[in-house]
Amino acid sequence: MTAVTLRGRLPGRLQTALGENGALLGLVAIVVVMSLLSGNFLTVTNLLNVGVQAAVTAILAFGSTFVIVTAGIDLSVGAVAALAAVVLAWSAGSAGLPWPIALIIGLAVGVVAGLLNGVLVSFGKLPPFIATLATQGVGRGLALVISAGSPIILPGAVSHLGDTIGSYLPVPVIVMLVMGVITAFLLSRTYSGRAMYAIGGNEEAARLSGIKINRQKLVTYALSGLFAAIAGIVLASRLDSAQPDAATGYELDAIAAVVIGGASLSGGKGRAFGTFVGALILATLRNGLNLLSVSSFWQEVVIGVVIALAVLIDSLRQRNAA
C-alpha cells in the first residue's frame, strides 16, 4: 500500500528508470548486501563474471519478453538454443560448410522452431504452453539425434564469441547489451512491438482494431526462436563446443527474469529493461551465493523464494491499483 502511494508521487521518468515494479531497487539491494557479506563480490573481474553469467539467460529472456507480452509462454527456448548450436557445429564440422553459412543455418533453425510454435499457437489454436512444450521435446530430441549425444567442437571463428576483448570486454556481455537494445527498440518503436502489447492486453480489442493477430503471433514466436538460437550459440562459444543437453531448464530462468522484471504472465506488460534487470538479479544472486559458499542446493531454494516474492509484490500492487 505504501509502496503504491510512494510510486504515485515519484515523477514518471524516475519511475521508469526504477523499472516497472522496482526490480532495479531489488538489484541494488542485492548488490549492497553481497558487497557487505563478501569482499570478493565488488571487484571488476567478478562483476564481469556476473555479466557473462547473466548473458545467456538475458538473451533468452529478451526473446521470451516478446512472447510474454502477448500473454503467451515459450517453454522451448532452452531446447531450441541447444539445437541451434548443435546444428551450427554439425554444419561446420561434419557437413564441412564455411562458418558464416553454418552460423546463418544455426540462426535459421531458431527462426524455424519459433515459426513452428507460432503456427501451432495461432493457426492451430493450441495453448502456448502445450505447443512450446511439444517443440521443446522435438528440439531437444533432434539435438541429441544430430550430435549422437556427444558435444561437437565449434568452428574457431564462432567460438570467439565467448572471448574477452582486451581484459574488460567479454563478448557475451556485448551481445547481451546489443540484444537488449534491439528488444527495447522492437517493443517500443515497431508496429509488431506495439501490436504485441495490444494483443496481450486485449486480444479481441486488438482484432477488432484491425491487427492481424495470427501474423503478429508468428512474428512474436519467430523472434523468441531467433533469440534462443543466439543465446545457444553464445553459450556454446563459452564452452567451445555445442552440447545437446546444454541450456536444459533455462527456459524457466528466462521466464523468471521476465516476470521479476515486471512483466505480467497475463500479458500486455513487460519491458526489455525490466527483463535485463531480472536476469541480472538471478545472476547476481547465484554469483553472490557462490562466493558465500552457499551450497547449490540452497541456492535453488533462495532463487525460488525470490521469484515468488517478486511476483507476489507485483500482484499485491495490481490488486491495490484495481
Added chain:
Amino acid sequence: MSEISEISGTSEILRIKGVRKRFPGVLALDGVDFGLRAGEVHVLLGENGAGKSTLIKILSGAYHPDEGEILVAGRPVSIRTASDAQQLGIATIYQEFNLVPQLTVAENLLLGRQPRRFGIVNKRAMLARARELLERAGVDADPRTPVAALGIARMQMVEIARALGMNARVLIMDEPTASLTSGETSKLFDLVRQLRDSGTGVVFITHHLEEIAQIGDRVTVLRDGRSVGEVPADTPEPDLVRLMVGRSIDQQYPREATEPGGGTPLLAVRGLTSDGVFHDVSFDVQAGEVVGLAGLVGAGRTEVIRAIFGADRYRTGEVLVNGVQLPKGDVSAAMKAGLGLVPEDRKGQGLVLGADVGENLGLVTLGRASHAGLVDRGGQRKAAEQIAGRLKVRMSGLGQEARTLSGGNQQKIVIGKWLLADVKVLILDEPTRGIDVGAKVEIYQLINSLTASGHAVLIISSDLPEVLGMSDRILVMSRGRLAGELSTADATQDKVMALAVSAGPDTHESLSSQKEGTTK
C-alpha cells in the same frame, strides 16, 4: 396440498420496497416496489435497460441496494451473497445457465451438496436423490449423462430441478422461453404451473407479450428503473406496451438530419444469413444518414453488425461498401474499405484497459502510421492529442491508463480511435450504455458532425428513445430477421416495440430448432 394453497392465497413471501441502486453515472433502479405471493406467477415486464436485471441481481445477492427494503416472509433481510439468497429460498435461473457442462446431470443437481461421508461422495445416494429431483420436475433425463449432451430446453429443466433441490420458495426466471421452441415452451409452462400450485412464488421475465396471459397472474411493469404499474395478467397487449414505453421524447436528442446522399449506398447488406443466428438481412445506408437498428436483446442485432464488420463469419449474403464487396470474416479488409465498429462490450472488446489513452487511440491507425515496420510515434501522439481534445476526454494526459477513466470517457476513446482512421461508416453498438447524460449528448453531437461531413452511422441501441431521437430511419429486428422499417416521422415507441415482439411462432420455431441443431 390444499393447506399450502390456502396459505398461499394470503401470504406474501417476497416484498420489495422503494429499492434504489446507483452505478457510476447511472441510476439503475429508482424506487422499485414489488410483491410476490406464494403460489403465483408474477411477470416482470420492461424494456431493455428498465432495471429488470439489476433487480434480480439484487434478489440473488450479486448487487446490494443503496436504499430500500427487502422482506422475505414479512421479515426484513439483507442479501449479501449468493448463499444468503439460497438460504432464504430464492433461486434464480439466468439465461446463461449456471451448469458445469462436463459434469453429469446428477453432479450438477447436487453441486456442492453431494451426499458424502468423510469427504467421499456417495454415488448411489447422489443418483437416487438426483432421480427424485428429476422426477419431481418431470424431466426426462438420465442423471448419469453429462449436461453438455442435453439440449437447451432440458438444461433449463435441470436448472429448475436444482432449484427444487434447494427448496426454493421464490423462483426467478430470466427470459426462460427466449431460446425454446413453442413445444418446449408449453412443457415449461406446465412445470411452472405445477410449481405455482405447490406454493412456490415465481418471478417470470419475458419479452413475449403473448405469454403473459398464458402463464402469469399479475404483471409489474418497470420503466427507467421505476415500477410504473401493477396490472392483472389479462391486460390487453397494447396497454402493456404503453406502460412499458410511455414517455415522450424531448430535446435530449439533438439530431440534425442531413440530406442523405443519393447514388451508391455507402453500406449495402444483401441477404445476410448465419444459420440459427440471423436470416436474410438486407438494408442500405446512405452517406449522411443515421440508421437505427432496434430490437430486443437477443434479436440478432449485434451478430449482424459483427458479421458486417468481419468479426464473425456468415453463411450466405454479401456486404458492399461503396459498391465493393467485402470478403467474409476479414476485419482488416472491412477497415480498409472504411468501416469502423464501436463494440457493445466497451471493456472486453473496445479497449486495451491496461494500456494508456494514447496507445488506445492509436490502435486502429497503428498500421497506417507505420513505415517499414517503424511506428511514427510523434505523429501518433499528436493525432491522439488532437482527437482527445476534440472529444473533450477528461484525463490527466495521454499516459493515463484506460482502465481508470469513467465509462463516458472510455467510450469517447473507443469512438476516437475510429475517427482518427477517418471511417466512412461508423457502426455504434450500444454507444451510450452506462454513460452519464452529459457524455451521451456529446456522443450525439459527434454523430451529427459525422453525418454532416458525409459519413454514415449505423446505431444499435436498446434505448428506444435514443433510437427514435437520433436515427433518420429505423430498422427493427425480431428473432433474427428484419421485422420492418420505420421512418422517424411515423415511428413511435409503441410501433417499434410492436415490431420487436412480432414475428410469427412458425419462424420462431424454425429458428430455435436450427439453433439446437448447431449446438449439437
